[in-house]
Amino acid sequence: MTALPATPVFRPNAPGRILRLSWERTLIELRQFFRTPEQVFFTFLLPVLFVVIFSTIFSGEIEGPPGVEDVEFAQYFVPGMIATGIMSATFASLAMTIAVEQHDGLLRRLSGTPLPRSAYFGGKIGLALFTAALEVVLILGIGVALYGVNLPTDPAKWLAFLGVFIAGVSACSLLGIAYTRLIRSSSAASAIVQPPYLILQFISGVFLQYSAVPPFLQAIASLFPLKWMVQGFRYAFLPDWVAVDDYGGQWNVDLVLLVLAGWLLLSFVAARLWFRWDRTGSA
Amino acid sequence: MTAAITATGVRKSYGSFEALRGVDLEIGEGEVFALLGPNGAGKTTFVEILEGFRTRTAGEATVLGIDPERGGPEWRARLGIVLQSAGFFEQLTPDEITAHFASFYPKHLDPRRVVDMVGLAEKRDARCKSLSGGQKRRVDLALGIVGDPDLVFLDEPTTGLDPQGRRQIWEVVREFTSLGKTVVLTTHYLDEAEQLADRVGVIIRGELVEVGRPREIGGRERAMARISFSLNGTLSEVALPEVGGLIDAADGVATVTTDRPTAVVAMLARWAEDHGVAELPGLAVSRPSLEDIYLAMVAEAGEPSDGGQL
Numbered sequence: 192m193t194a195l196p197a198t199p200v201f202r203p204n205a206p207g208r209i210l211r212l213s214w215e216r217t218l219i220e221l222r223q224f225f226r227t228p229e230q231v232f233f234t235f236l237l238p239v240l241f242v243v244i245f246s247t248i249f250s251g252e253i254e255g256p257p258g259v260e261d262v263e264f265a266q267y268f269v270p271g272m273i274a275t276g277i278m279s280a281t282f283a284s285l286a287m288t289i290a291v292e293q294h295d296g297l298l299r300r301l302s303g304t305p306l307p308r309s310a311y312f313g314g315k316i317g318l319a320l321f322t323a324a325l326e327v328v329l330i331l332g333i334g335v336a337l338y339g340v341n342l343p344t345d346p347a348k349w350l351a352f353l354g355v356f357i358a359g360v361s362a363c364s365l366l367g368i369a370y371t372r373l374i375r376s377s378s379a380a381s382a383i384v385q386p387p388y389l390i391l392q393f394i395s396g397v398f399l400q401y402s403a404v405p406p407f408l409q410a411i412a413s414l415f416p417l418k419w420m421v422q423g424f425r426y427a428f429l430p431d432w433v434a435v436d437d438y439g440g441q442w443n444v445d446l447v448l449l450v451l452a453g454w455l456l457l458s459f460v461a462a463r464l465w466f467r468w469d470r471t472g473s474a
Numbered sequence: 475m476t477a478a479i480t481a482t483g484v485r486k487s488y489g490s491f492e493a494l495r496g497v498d499l500e501i502g503e504g505e506v507f508a509l510l511g512p513n514g515a516g517k518t519t520f521v522e523i524l525e526g527f528r529t530r531t532a533g534e535a536t537v538l539g540i541d542p543e544r545g546g547p548e549w550r551a552r553l554g555i556v557l558q559s560a561g562f563f564e565q566l567t568p569d570e571i572t573a574h575f576a577s578f579y580p581k582h583l584d585p586r587r588v589v590d591m592v593g594l595a596e597k598r599d600a601r602c603k604s605l606s607g608g609q610k611r612r613v614d615l616a617l618g619i620v621g622d623p624d625l626v627f628l629d630e631p632t633t634g635l636d637p638q639g640r641r642q643i644w645e646v647v648r649e650f651t652s653l654g655k656t657v658v659l660t661t662h663y664l665d666e667a668e669q670l671a672d673r674v675g676v677i678i679r680g681e682l683v684e685v686g687r688p689r690e691i692g693g694r695e696r697a698m699a700r701i702s703f704s705l706n707g708t709l710s711e712v713a714l715p716e717v718g719g720l721i722d723a724a725d726g727v728a729t730v731t732t733d734r735p736t737a738v739v740a741m742l743a744r745w746a747e748d749h750g751v752a753e754l755p756g757l758a759v760s761r762p763s764l765e766d767i768y769l770a771m772v773a774e775a776g777e778p779s780d781g782g783q784l
Contacts, residue, residue, distance in 0.1 A: 201580040203547030215577050219566070226565035226601070297561025303525065304555075304621070305547035306578045469527070 209310050216306075216314020217321070224318060234284050234322055235329060238276040242269065242330055245398065246338045253400070255432050262429060265338035269330060270424035271397040276326040277356070278363050278388065278417055281319040285367030286384045289315065290374035299469040308468070312368070319364045327356065340428070348427040351444050355423030358451035362416050365458035372465035391417045401437040416454045423447040477536075478503045478625050478656040479524060484533035486519055486680075493519045495680040496533065501673075503624075506647070506657040508671035508688075510664070512772055516680040517660050518558065518629065524658070525555055525627055538625055551579055554623035556614050558630050564603035568594045571602065572616045579621035591649070592616045593642045608635040615643060625656040632666060644669055664765040676768065678775045692767035699735035702727055703742070704756035708749050715745040727756075735759050 202208065224230055245268055252261040292298050301311060334340035343349055374383045392398060394408040395418040404412065412418040425433065426442035434442045479501040486494040494516045501507045511517045522528040524535060526542035526549075535542055540549045563571045572585040589598050592612040597605060602613060611634055618626055628647070632640040640663075647670055651657055661667055667674050668688045675685040684691055705726050714721055714728060717738045722729045732738045739759065746754050762770075 201548055201551060203551070212578065215574065219570075219574050222570070223563070223565045292561055295561035296557065296559060297563075299527065300555075300557060300560040300617075303527070303550065303553070303557070304575065304578045305551040305580075307547060 203305055204307055204309075209307055209313065212306060212310035213313025213317060216310055217317030220314045220318040221321060224322065230284065230288070234280050235326060238272055238279060238326060239329055239333060241398075242272050242333055243337070245272075246334070253433070255430075256435075259430065259432050262433060263339060265334060266340050266428060267400070267425070267433070268398075269334040269338070269340050270428045271395075271421045272330050273327055273424050274359065274395075274417060274420035275392050275397045276330055277323045277359050277420065278391075280322040280326050281360055281363035282367040282370070283384050283388050284322065285315055285319055285364055286370045286374065287380040289368060290371045290380040290384075291377040293371060293467060293469065294374075294377040296469070302468050315368070316361075316364050319367075320360055323356070323360045343427045351423060352427040354448055355420055355427075355444075355451065358448055358455060359416065359420040359423075362451050362455040362458055365455065365462045366416070369458050369461035369465050372467070391415055394418075395421050396437070397421060416451055419447045419450045423451075476503045477501065478505070478538060479507075479658065480534070480536045481520075481524070482534045484520065484523060484535055485531045486516075486523065486528070487531045493680050494523075494530075497677070497680075497682045499675060499682060499685065501656065501658065503656055504651070504654045505673065506651050506659065506671050508659045508661060508667035508674040509677060510661065510667060510674055510768060511677035515677045517677050520677065521627055521629060521658065521660055525553070526550075551621065552624045554618040554621060554626040556618035556626065556628045556631055558633075560614070562602060562610060562613075564601065566602055567599050568602065568605075568613050568616065569598040571613065572620050575617045576620045581622055583620055583622050585616075585620055588616045588620045591619075591646055593639075593646075608639045611635060612639075612643070615646060619646075619650060623655070625658070626650065628657060628659045630661055631659070632661070632663065640666070664763070664768055668764050674764075676771055678772060683771060683775065688764055691764070692771055694762060694764070694767050696733075697762050697767070698731050698733055700760050700762075701730040701732065701735055701738055701742070702756070702758050702760075703754040704728075706755060708751055709746065709755075712749050715741060717741045 224234075246265040249264045249268070251264055253264060253267055254261050289298075298311075302308075331340070331342070335342065343352065370384070374380050391412065394404055394412040395401075395415070396404050396412070397417070401409070401418075401421070409418075422438055422442065423444060425437075426444050426447070431442070434440060477500050479499070481497050481499045484494055484497045485492070497516075497520055509517050509521065519528065523530050524537050524542055526537075526545045529543055537545070538549065538552055542549075545553075566574070568589050569586060572589050576582040576585045576588075586598070589595065592615050594609060594612050594616070597609055602610065605613070611631065615628075615631060618628070631647070632643050635643065644666070647657060647659075651670075657670070659667070659670060671688055673685060674688050674691055676683050676691070686692075705723060705728050710726065714723060717730060717732070718734075722731075730738055730742075739757075742754060746752070
């Protein structure tokens, strides 16, 4: 006697299924991303162009106190570009694409299927992780190949780099998801996302030495994650004396990670509270 | 017949505006049901409540035995939804996006076969952004049925398609319903409702004013028939007969409106024969079309037939 094969019970929220669908979503997101030239341009080429332009124009050195070796400007500039590149691949990219998907009904279409919401976010974070990592590799590659940037040799510095990367990517991705609440139509997305991001880049000392930013702007920058990401990556790439000029004498990597963890928590709560699955009617 | 959908006193208000004023309806399993109504009458609101996209202000509803406001992914897995307009996957091909959607469902159809079914075999590897509006509508349909659902909501599935494309979509819907699946259709095309639907319901100003089979709705079956024929040659010169109905001649065409068309045609045939004409030229007997009935219902309710926004 042969037993009939039992109908498998459908468990929509089984961890294995969510993982598998997050992976499916990541693959589709990547495919869509790399087939949209505008997105690839803004996410990758813009930061890469900035690295090339700034490193070429400001080819000088940052002078240290007597007795230490000066630091090439590119060595100072590239870690900041990594931070801002990550923010572009996570916060800016996610906020803009998700806002469009909310308003044009793509999310409504997905919400009519048995796709768990967590898998939708899984796909977005998978996309952000992949593009952010690619961005880091690109910027570092150009910095090392063209502008003689020295990679850290101390494993502890690489560990800090990794920690800041993971905390920064997670916090900024969730922040981008929460931020979609402020975007009232898909055509407004870029106008709502880019200005604050651009201002943060300036006051966080991405394009200039942080010590050149007026103190009251530094105080504002310190409220947001970008300044801390820049600081964390600079720690990994620069000698300690640079911190004396720029960050009050200490790199404070523990504080960097703590602030980013705080932003991670805050963004998670905000994303839970503010994210709307369907905003087709609100435009 | 088990009910696929039940609605009892479903109401929806937005502030003081009542979009739905208490809709009662039961749709059986395996039935194809068409919802008709002018724009802004509440069709989409009603369907979106059933789809679980909107909450209702009052009343009860079940879809496949579940309250749509509480339907989870298990319930979603048994539904197919073809929205009127929804964001599109411009950078993906019909094959890619259909296979992707298939992966969401526990049991699903072969995505390549579904792409064939909706008539996109030749475009299966084209980016969706290069497809015409009608071809995109076919992708919508493919995504709606690839999960092998028990119930499909089709919101204006053939809008923007050419006549051939519409027929092709109808074939897909028929193939789907022949498997015992339930379909809820909203449409502006009365011929579409007549072709596909077992029953139609007309919503006007948030009320379901009439439900019935397409050929019976609005008393259509019992409505007065209209007989017409051309008055040429000998017939144009002789007096029209007394047939016990209203007879009217204008522009060389005679028209009789009657509730006993068979007897009238027999009388007219005898009258023609008496004047040496064996065959009445251009003879036609017609009942009001579904469209005539529908437009009369809308006019009676004092609604412009194409009023309101979207």
